[in-house]
Amino acid sequence: MRILISTIGTAAHFYPVVPFAWALRCAGHDVRVACEPGFTATVGATGLPAVAVGHDVDLRTFWQGVALEPAAGTGDDDHLRTRMERSMAMFTGIADAAAGDLIDLARAWRPDAVVFEARGYAGLIAAHSVGVPAIRHTWGIDTNYSRRDFDRPYLDELCARHGLTGVDPLGDLTLTPCPPSLTEPDEVNRARLRYVPYNGSGGLPSWLIPAPERPRVCVTWGHMFSQITDNLHPINQAIEGLRGLPVEVVAAVAPGQRALLPATPPPQVRVAESVPLNLLLPTCAAVINGGGAGTLMTALSAGVPMVVVPSHTDEPEYAERMSAAGAATWLSYREADAGAFRAAAEKVLAAPSYQEGAARLAAENAALPSPAALAAGLDEVIAQARRGG
Template identity: 40%
Template sequence: MKVLFATWSMQGHYNPLVPLGWALRAAGHEVVVACHPSFAPTVTQAGLPALPAGPDVDVLDVLKGRLSKRNWAAGPPPPDGVPDAKRRLLGLRIGVDSADAMADDVLAFARSWRPDLVVFEPNAFVGPLAATLLGIPSVRLLWTVDFTARLGELEAELMEPMASRFGLTTIGALGTVTLDPCPPRLQVADDLPRHPFRYVPYNGPAVLPDWLREPPSRPRVCVTWGTSLDGLGLDHMVLAPRVVEALADLDVETVVAVTDRQRDLFPDPPANVRHIGPVPLQPLLATCDAVVQQGGGGTTMTALAAGVPQLVVPHMPDQIFNARHLEATGASRTLTADEATVDGLRDAVHALLTDPGHRDAAAGLRAESDARPTPAQTVALLERLARDGSLPEPSSNPSR
């Protein structure tokens, strides 16, 4: 079986595809990942072949320019100010532009290579475009709560310029089936065909530091703010320094997992800070009692897989979306940026560490996640889908 993967050029979107790519290759199948040319080294670093497609598009640079024009990106949103579904989804136009830039090269390759199946992350619209034009199934692989579940309502409006270029009215942007890594309590409730899929964290290449091999002597709290805000130049949204200040008087060990460039945001760390800088998130969170973060999909799901209670301080619409769904499970707390004062942060972290309800809820989500089919176990479903287009009965998706 030949499987064409598609991603746009952000690690947080590509990394969740990697374990399934490994599983398919281990089962003897061919995998090629379509991406923007500058992203090819990131793809190949994970051991998968890259297909550089189209003129290069600096997704972060384009997104940075568009975010600067939006009120909610210039500072914290209103306390209850999640933009409505239409406003949120219209922000996906950058994904359409990205796909349009890649489309000609991807289609030329696909028509020659003749894949049996397409796997794509939710913003890589070149994937379902190619699948629709080739008449083959496509699989949308989520990495967190389904922020784009309502895309079908706006697909014609969003995709029209690109779709019409290829003689289509729609491209099937939600795919033939969605692989959903969220436990039932965390899922969006809708009628889309979904199949359970275990989130296996891959946070990029990493070396395990010596200090992480030692068990902590007191509760360990991870403070991280992802990588996207750094790349977008939105340091005013990175509240990690304030979190570190809030934790200074607690009897905890603080590990600050940030980019190299963000080290300068912590000029005089308190004595209970063990590390500041890059650190592999999966093994770190396995040793933590709590994590404080911004609501990014990778951190949210890696912490879920580790069974760690979370404090989320979101700014962006997708982060707010993740935070609200996660908080409803009991495994996390949420503070708005206005509520995230030093005192507010300290009290919230203390509650995460002392309230057994949060620990129990986080452990429950981990158990539900561990019960979902692994990437290796999912290969048979994809083989069946590619062979005859059939699927087992979709998993139940109870209302929340």
């Protein structure tokens, strides 16, 4: 079969789909990944074939004038609504830039289904335009379900420009790589699969081979935070807070983020550039992070407890669900200074309940069907999507 995959141009959205895309290829299916031109190299580095559609969109333009926390005199609810509005303006703007080309590609190539990452709405539009199933692939916890009524007017306006009406933002079928206990009961046409982390290509550093002499704490803030803010202030605060604790600290960053950290970090801190988190996190006693889906789900699959500091988009909901499951503690962005980071890290490292909660989620994830199992039964997956459409 031919499967067209649609993603926006950021690793945080695309990487969770890579294991299923490769499972499809290994099962003998023809896969193509449609993305904006500036993202084709990232897709190509995964070994998947990339097709450029539309034009590049600068995500930062959608966030100008919007802070990570409410301004003085502004309530949390108003600030959240503003951020949700900007998010949908961004996602529909990205989709609008790609939809025309993606529809043309789908008409020419005739895929049997379109798999779109949860905000890759150009793929949803292309699927409906050519009459094939639209299969939504979430990044882990499905927060889009609870926001579908808020999102729908933005998507309706976008779809109308392409002659479509009544398009469900959730597609015809949702693939959910997430333990059931972290997903609220709902009526979504859903197929579950195991979260298999893909965090980019990279070798195993020699220092990761022996067991650490002290508890290892990873500090990482994913891909999107620095794209929007041009800083890694939370990592710098966490490094300062962990100073002097009997732990080894690893600041995990992408190459373009290294300049945002101190030129000379404290002696107990190692800066790891481009080390895939799925190689690093199984050696860690805890991970401090911003609550991005990729980091959270990779930590979940490795059974590593977390300190989460959400700042935008779906991160607060992720943090709350991980905390409720007993696998994390979380801080609000406004209170996350060095002292707060230190206290939270000490709490997670000292209490066995966090490790137990993380281990439960890892076991629940491991019990789900693998991406390979779903790809082997692709006929039934597409049939289920058609029944739900």
